[in-house]
Amino acid sequence: MASPSHRRSRRSRRDRRTAPVAVTVATAVVAVALLVSLVIASRPDGGGDTRDTAARPAAGAAAAGPTAPAPAATSGRPSPTATPSASPSTTATAGPSAAAATPSARPTPASRPRTPSAAAPLAGRIRPGVTYQGVATSYDVGDGDGACSYGPTDDVMTAAMNTADYETSAACGAYVLVRAAGGASVTVRITNECPAPCAPGQLDLSRQAFAELADLSAGRIAITWSLLSPSTSGTVAIRYKTGSSRYWCGIQALGHRNPLARLEVRTDGGWTALTRTEYNYFLSEQGTGCGGAIRLTDVYGERLTVEGIALRPEAVQTTRVQFAAR
Structure with a gap:
């Protein structure tokens, strides 16, 4: 030009x-x-139209969609998984039927792998899915009463747990499957404590229970045992200790299918956990929550809320709730 x-x-x-x-x-x-x-x-x-460039996939890129971003760098320690409250909660009054279980943010124990740590997040020394080794001895249970303060009973398939595994009455009410080396087995409920010289792992069985495994003359046999969550048609009951009032009270749960991890009372500020004694009562030293709603939590994290229990010392008051079988 x-x-x-x-x-x-x-x-x-x-x-x-x-x-x-x-x-x-x-x-x-x-x-x-x-x-x-x-x-x-x-x-x-x-390169003038950035919108076209952005809309068009780069050379060699798959047309199926965007690639997921790479995970951020971590310190090498796995981050904790968010876990719901625990668990389903059942609300009931003493007498009326229990309401349906309500879901919580946390996955229920049944939805998690059946490992000792995940299956029972609130368990102490005795955990489901674990087989313990020890020895079995026997004793005369008398009227069936023991350190767990359940009172006299006709149920003779019971046992006393060694002090270490008794764990300040945490073992009270637990059902245990006991096996002898020869293959015989028996299911017992923990109602008593076996002090020293009973060693960790040892069970002092009622004579009737011991006889299911070996002749009483054997005196002492090797056993293995594990926690059970048995079938039952019974429901949980609540009992206030002698001397309880609105200024001080002791509360006990009876007939629970699974070991009890926590007992709480409702207060103006929410739920307050009570201290468990070695004789299997939960104490409210200042009378907090005495006569009010009670919440029970088992070792699996399931919660039962019971209302309408009168503050009547020594009266066994039944409910219509029970922990789920595991």
Whole structure:
């Protein structure tokens, strides 16, 4: 294309009267040339339309969708998994039927792997899914009463747990499957404590229970035992200790299918956990919550809320609730 200066030199030989028109045409031509160059520069292959570039997948990229971002770097220690409250909660009054279980943020124990740690997050020394080794001895249970303070009973398939595994009455009410080396087995309920010289792992069985495994003359046999969550048609009952009032009280749960991990009373500020004694009562030293709603939690994290229990010392008051079988 001729340069503007060259085009002006050609116009100088023409009639002066046509000069203004020629100048106007030349200016228009230059403007069009500049516009064309700008359009060429702004074509997609020149990188001008970022929206098109962003919408079009990069060379070699799969068209199925975006790639998931890489995980952020960690310190090497796994981050804790968010876990719901625990567990389903059942609300009931003493006497009426229990309400349906309500879900919680946390997965229920049944939905988690059946490992000792996950199956019973509130368990102490005795955990489900674990087989314990020890020895069995026997004793005369008398009227069936023992350190767990359940009182006299006709149930003779019971046992006393060694002090270490008794764990300040945490073992009270637990059902245990006991096996002898020869293959015989018996299920017993823990109602008593076996002090020293009973060693960890040792069970002092009622004579009737021991006789299911070996002759009483054997005196002492090797055993294995594990926690059970048995079938039962019974429900939980509540009993206030002798001397209980609205100023001080002791509360006991009876007939629970699974070992009890916690007993709480409702207060103005929410739920308050009571301290468990070695004789299997939960104490409210200042009378907090005495005569009010009670919440029970088993070793699996399931909770039962019971209302309408009167503050009547020594009265066994039944409910219509029970922990789930595991």
